[in-house]
Amino acid sequence: MTIVLTNDDGIEAPGIAALQAALGTRPTVWVAPDRPLSGCSHQINRGGAIAIEQRSPERYAIGGTPADCTRVALSHLCPEAEFVLSGINAGGNLGSDIYVSGTVAAVREAALLRVPGIAISHYIQRNRVIDWVAATRLAAKVLERLLSEKLPAGAFWNVNLPHLAENDPDPEIVFCPTCTQPLPTDYVVENHQFRYVGEYGQRSRDPGADVDTCFSGKISISQIRLW
Template sequence: MTLVLTNDDGIDAPGIRALQAALPAHATAIVAPDRPLSGCSHQLNRGGAIAIEQRQATEHAIAGTPADCTRVAVSYLYPEVQWVLSGINAGGNMGADIHVSGTVAAVREATLLRVPGIAISHYIHNRQPIDWAVATRLTRKVLDKLMQSKPEPGQFWNVNLPHLQADDPDPDMVICRTCTQPLPTEFKVENGQFHYTGRYGDRARDPGADVDVCLSGNISIAEIRLW
């Protein structure tokens, strides 16, 4: 077993099955949270027990965060793992998102454990449903490119797929930097309650960085360096 798949949307999410479909079945294992944990960032179990539920021979649901899943997979279930792949997340994780994303945190933890990784997310335009077959096709192309060689120590890839229709031509794959702009901070206050009102798709963007690339209809591939 060489490839461990995880996510932050939970083991029952369609995105992890779309990721699995992009890879050789005999080479993959799934070690994912037993429930949705979107936006959990790099939270970790601080010493309590972590329940492990084996659902199939190579599928385990973990009562922990995405980063916990990586630790359990790398240290216990699949110590021979060669890659940790996280996703496909239902929603973008680019720019400032990488600091709050559990999808990205799972791969960041793998990188800290000296296992190469790739995080893959799918931008959602105007709350439209994701075509997971398209996501699988695009992911297969990305992985064919990125997995030809392992990243340098301390580095991983963060990929964001644009929102396309089934009959749209395949987009370009653009290796780019991470956007430095904040998430939307527009707000309103009603009855003593603070509400964010900014639209994700209208967020500020650095020209040529991952937010700009993905929201312009192409696949952004950002190199993230920890050291």
């Protein structure tokens, strides 16, 4: 199985290297943005040229969005690919986040093109850094499980890793629905400028859905269906 790796943090981000490490010796082709594009959602190029820079035999930096990367990969660079993986994103993509996330958009585009995919993100607790070695280990466990799961047409997996404390045991994997609650909308207005001040970690959550599951220290896995 040939797997396309992409993300929205850029081809130099540590998360895509961690995703590669989690896959072990499986054949991969990196087709990722040439710069960070977090939060770009499902934006695509509407007709201009998309630059392709080959940085090594199996790694391409793309002058476009994550959804563009998926399109370029599956139509041109790696049409034989059987799976698209996006991540590991530095930050959660839970509940309503999936509509603004470039990480998720990459695999949503793959689903539209009838190729299965998995988006993997890592929730960040405030003022803490990601342990990418631990993230690699957890991602490997998730991939071992999901790569053998049959996805229906028009569906993809959205995975979120919790932020563990040092020496925490590996968390439980939980299949769960996506949360229906909005992101925090607390704000201040200063000098005629509107600014959000709500804390991501204090967001409302549906019991048992992905936000609640991940914030409780477990790995959340949700199947997203487009039709």
